Amino acid sequence: MRFLRFLSLSCFIILHFFSYAKAQTLSWQQVEPGIWKAEAGEPEEYDLLTASGAEPRLAALAAMGEADFPLPKQDIKVRIIDGETYLRFPLQRGEQIYGFGLNFKTVHQRGRILRLHVDHYGGEDNGRTHVPTPFCISSNGYGVFINSARYITVYAGTAVRKDSEHPPVVRDRNTDSDWTSRPYSDVVEVLVPAEGAEIYVFGGPTPLDAVRRYNLFNGGGPLPPRWGLGFTQRVHRLFTADDVRKEANEFEKRGYPLDFIGLEPGWQSKSYPGTFEWDQGRFPHPKEFTQEMLDRGIRLNLWINPYVSPDASFAEEIEPYTGSHTVWAGMVPDFRMEQSRDIFFSQLEEDQVDIGVSGYKIDEVDGYDHWLWPDVATFPSGLTGEQMRQTYGLLVQRYSEDMFEERNRRTFGLVRASNGGGTSFPYVIYNDYYNHRNFITALINSSFAGVLWTPEVRASDTGEEWLRRVQSVVFSPMAMINAWSSGTKPWSFPEVADEVREMFLLRMRMMPYWYSEYAKYHFKGIPPFRAMNLEEGFSSNLKMEQAETSLEENPYAEAVRQEITDQYMAGQYLLVAPMFEGQESREVVLPEGRWYDFYTGDYVGGGEVITVSPGLDKIPVYVKDGGIIPMMPAMMHAPELGQTVDIEVRHYGQREGSYRLYDDDGTTYDYEDGEYQFRELTVIKTRDGKLKGSISPPEPGKPNTVGEVTWKFMSQGVE
């Protein structure tokens, strides 16, 4: 019997061995409504979903209903060759592709080649980025996710197959001026360097539907605590408790809101590599200090990177559960191993979480290659360097959130790497790169990558730049100044200090809107900050403009790409078009429909390109016709647990409209057990043509923090 088993195993291996280079017919299984899975080759045991532990939001997916399989199945092809997986998806003429991770310069990905690789952003959209999610969205209304923790190479409509049914025109370069160095390609081709991978297809019918299905399949977006949506200041890296105290006093004195303070490396006794314990000189009484700040309504967030100093108290204990290589002479915990997690996170829990620390900024889990473990690193769990690189950001998010979830306290932090499967983690991506325009493009792309991104403000050359950056960050997932190195304050540029304060107060006033939009990310999978390309009525085709340069400088006569990378949707109703330093006016592409100025309620246009000159104190923001924005008073801190807040509901335009205002306790995970409600805000036109607003009654027994509700019809009498 044992011999037979042996033989059967042998046969299996031999057959497997000779299946080399065979084409495979994919078998698509619907795993949730509108979501299909197929196994190419033999998928590996460890993949992005294993790493993230993502669990689909089943009810929300069911509520979205069924969808048609969005692609011709016979045109999706797979072959396993030489131990690698070759995938192929068809492209239609005019179809656009978005996604493939957190790109910083481009939105349209058709025509691009990417090797998806977790890394710092090096200035080029080549697949190396903090979040190289192997997920793409088609303008034709579907998404494809490749669930592999490998460096996947994507040819997104670049390669031309000899057997193509839509071959490019053959031209003679000697004589034909229409010759192009980039002939038409009708296929996305993908190389997964493993013997198999799970492939998921997400149905539409719209691109936003596909994104929603992807996000919900990965657990939905995170719901931050209310305080997470306030303002946060990260202080200089060597600040002492007393310095922090003074900083908080100064915020209070000057009337700038402040919800959490980030302590940078100096809170630890040693850093790079870290001890993960408080520095007794700079923070002699961490417990008392943390409580003192909490009592003032200010939370603490601590910087770490996970690399363990030999001087850490648990260094010897964790050593067997760390990788073969060190990072800045620190050991690399193998978070795939329970032992490693127990030892590492116990230190954080006992020393920090249990005394009231509210979250972490987890740095340098992305790269870059010169510091991180190499691909030849090995880990005791058996993961390779590559697998660990692709998933370390997921692992640190997953297991650090666990600390807070176990205590039923929400957290909201920062992390520098994530990947597919990471949608639900309460972390915002950031980086060291500091190009304001590219930061906005990243914000756009974050909605395709299943993550949140902050265009953090660190320093600036001028007050103008400072204010422009602040305006952008206020309309982003996390409103933050990161002064770890510069020591900047919101008021560092006196000439714009008042305008900066106004922006922060606006952030606070808009908290009911932001909070409701995050709830929709969580419960419905709609990214709160997202690409225009996910908005109905927005048309943005990639334009290729023939360059004027000579063949001497441009030997292949390559065209220059023109695309819109500097405006985005913020929540259900707002279109944000940031101004950049040096700019006095800009173009804004308005989708179909009627759009109104956020500040005045004035009609500005629709289905057209407008040019605006808003002045230095304003960031251009436009509201869709019928848009409803719930706001609250400009408080200095987010409402605390149980605090009742008055709501001013703004309505824009002439159309009737509605909005779902979210409410819960703001700090715990009880919403997962149904302890929340959506209140319906409705504006109707009365018989005499007047607009009238109403709010649905609160659900009995559910958290209810809504105080008095007032209505403001911003476009009343305007037109």
Added chain:
Amino acid sequence: MRFLRFLSLSCFIILHFFSYAKAQTLSWQQVEPGIWKAEAGEPEEYDLLTASGAEPRLAALAAMGEADFPLPKQDIKVRIIDGETYLRFPLQRGEQIYGFGLNFKTVHQRGRILRLHVDHYGGEDNGRTHVPTPFCISSNGYGVFINSARYITVYAGTAVRKDSEHPPVVRDRNTDSDWTSRPYSDVVEVLVPAEGAEIYVFGGPTPLDAVRRYNLFNGGGPLPPRWGLGFTQRVHRLFTADDVRKEANEFEKRGYPLDFIGLEPGWQSKSYPGTFEWDQGRFPHPKEFTQEMLDRGIRLNLWINPYVSPDASFAEEIEPYTGSHTVWAGMVPDFRMEQSRDIFFSQLEEDQVDIGVSGYKIDEVDGYDHWLWPDVATFPSGLTGEQMRQTYGLLVQRYSEDMFEERNRRTFGLVRASNGGGTSFPYVIYNDYYNHRNFITALINSSFAGVLWTPEVRASDTGEEWLRRVQSVVFSPMAMINAWSSGTKPWSFPEVADEVREMFLLRMRMMPYWYSEYAKYHFKGIPPFRAMNLEEGFSSNLKMEQAETSLEENPYAEAVRQEITDQYMAGQYLLVAPMFEGQESREVVLPEGRWYDFYTGDYVGGGEVITVSPGLDKIPVYVKDGGIIPMMPAMMHAPELGQTVDIEVRHYGQREGSYRLYDDDGTTYDYEDGEYQFRELTVIKTRDGKLKGSISPPEPGKPNTVGEVTWKFMSQGVE
């Protein structure tokens, strides 16, 4: 019996399967004196040496003698994990690493990470280059070659192992200003994405010895025909036969030497993709035209890229032997298949080689990714896209040279990609990139990569730039203007036309020296143009200079590399230090010993850094004490077969010296059958302190083209 075989195969596979992640002890076999080979894992059948078909020059290697195995064997480690090969080599403190392909900005490679990948050069030394040879040379006098046709990742002294015997100092970044983001690493680690690879170690004792062994093992350098060392002009891409004729007339009239003319894409009836046949409009009588040019002493070299137009006469025939993807809508011949080679090269032979065409420029066999076949391409021979990418340059060189070798006519051409194993091919690497300084750094690195490189001149903004570029290209493997797009001529900048002509005449006068140096490349493996780092008495340590920038701009306080990348050795005795546009003076690092000005014979220094201001008409060139440079009259074309040439022998400095002057028929491969000789040029000091030169008698029965020999003692009376 059959069953037993089956079982034994099964057992083999099963054992192999379970050998996953096992460390392997390497078994080193001496394959030639001073060269050792080990097999890591199970090397693939197809590798760089298979592709190139390189055959060692056994006698030359034997003549070099034995060497000690240069590394502690126990510190060379290999593991096969997850189907990939992990290699590890030790590094000593202070040891420098050079090589890993044709880099354009850096010479020192310790501290760098490279993924060796045939590609166009994209502006960054990251392993993607025209020639990513997996060969490195240590300043401690040895070389390592990894014979794999895969994308190899190299961590050249960057990664830090937990089990290192020389760990970096652990520092606290909070307080220690000596903290560095690049801790000390004592190891080169290599990832070969295959289940095995051959590894070769080349002994010293000097770095040049290791380079020589590598080159000889790969067949020695190519010996170009004499005409290959003259001047070559590549004419505008749409030139007609008559345009070419006029161009040649103009060269003659103005007294500029000219040995071969390059015809760019327009010689073909169609290009990109190509038909590989003459355009009947521009070249109505190719046979007569080629002969006419040959009669004038001017050869023709034809541009091609190997991608076959559907309009090529042999398109249908070759189709089954082409890859799955097209390049610019052209089919990609699978040159690993004899059928493909027969069809493709027959066309070239019958249409071009047999009527007297002297060689090819083979373009775009490197990349870049957007045009070439993707890694998911497949080829009928079974090679993967990756293997074909890494070796296509080798294959086109190998099989195109065969056409000429079969006819016993030497060729000398251009190619845009090569790799390890390609040393012997009579091709020079070039590219589209056009940075003069970086071109010189590439020239330096070509000597580590086993290739020749030309810093071709195309266009310039000013006469100064034009002349400076010409000066560099005259002291390089191929003296070329490439006017394919610009239509420039040597005299395009009238203000420096005379100086340019003087440089070209100098190139011609130095032909006996260049030819002898190429012979030493072929017979002894010494690169004719090479890094200072291969020169005894030259000390160049990589310096890391702390940058002054703030943490805001440089968050990891990264140091800036300082290294010498702008001077090189040309042949046995010359040190060349090019001047760059805008420069009025420059520093030159002179190795130990005494050095003399090439033009005047004046002593300039030794073992020191000098600053020189040579004026616009001179490129700084210095001669080693005792240096001997054989020169000839400034002819308009290289000597033809059997033509006798007078030699002027220049001697520099005060020391006695000698030089081996090479001679053969200049055009055939008969030298491979011994039809050549080296004549010994000797300078001795007579009793009265005078210098006296002599030449050894010619070997009877061997080719002898040396006419009258005169001697010129350049530093006589000077000091």
